[in-house]
Amino acid sequence: MIKKENKYILKAQRKKFIKKLLIIFLFFVMAVVLFITKSNFFIVKKVxxxxxxxxxxxxxxxRCERIIGENIFFVKKDDLIKEAKKNPYVDEVKVSKQYPKQININIVEKEGIYYVNQGKSKFILNNKLILLEKTDDIQGRNLVEVTGIDFQESEIGNTVLEDYRIRNILEDFYNVVKNNPTGYNVSCIDIKDLTDIKVYIGDIEGRLGNDENILDKMNKILHIVSNPETGITKGYIDVSFDGSPIYYKE
Structure with a gap:
């Protein structure tokens, strides 16, 4: 009988002990939550x-420093990404929290490659023909002028042209510009006539003909321009046909 009573007593004591542990745990959780939400320890101080x-x-x-003074746990990454992408030059955004007080925002930019003269303004475009900027000053910026394309007024951040043939042509030229191993840079691309595409490298005119094999044609032009034995600084190079290129020096 005594053993049975002791068993019930032990069981009751165990329940009481577990209840105390649960209460202590709940108080601990509440204390942590209050510390996180109310303490200045987790207030954002730096972006x-x-x-x-x-x-x-x-x-x-x-744009993003508006979160300074907010609790880092309540800062929404998606809101910061959306805010950062309001800048048309922003391509990719990654947001990370560096506890307890800092937000890191990693930016990958769209790159301005081309510009088009539009009245008194110059429209800066990336390789996807997205309008990045309207400006009247491009001094010191290594951009390639594109002539011969017409497009209507467009908002910054939008594609200025839906002609996929022209977009593919300029994508090919983007690869040429980015991977050009020589010190001779393309200054202008004329695509007014897609059967008679021209490029300009300083005072040298490159005649490509149509838009087939642009990379191969440009490799030939750049090889001739950069070859010291050729010595061409002004004139033209014609690669619009099959066979060896023709060039003329002025």
Missing amino acids: AITGNPIITGDDVKK
């Missing part, structure tokens, strides 16, 4: 821009 953005860094930082 750091990473990825070495050249154009967008200051603008994105200014």
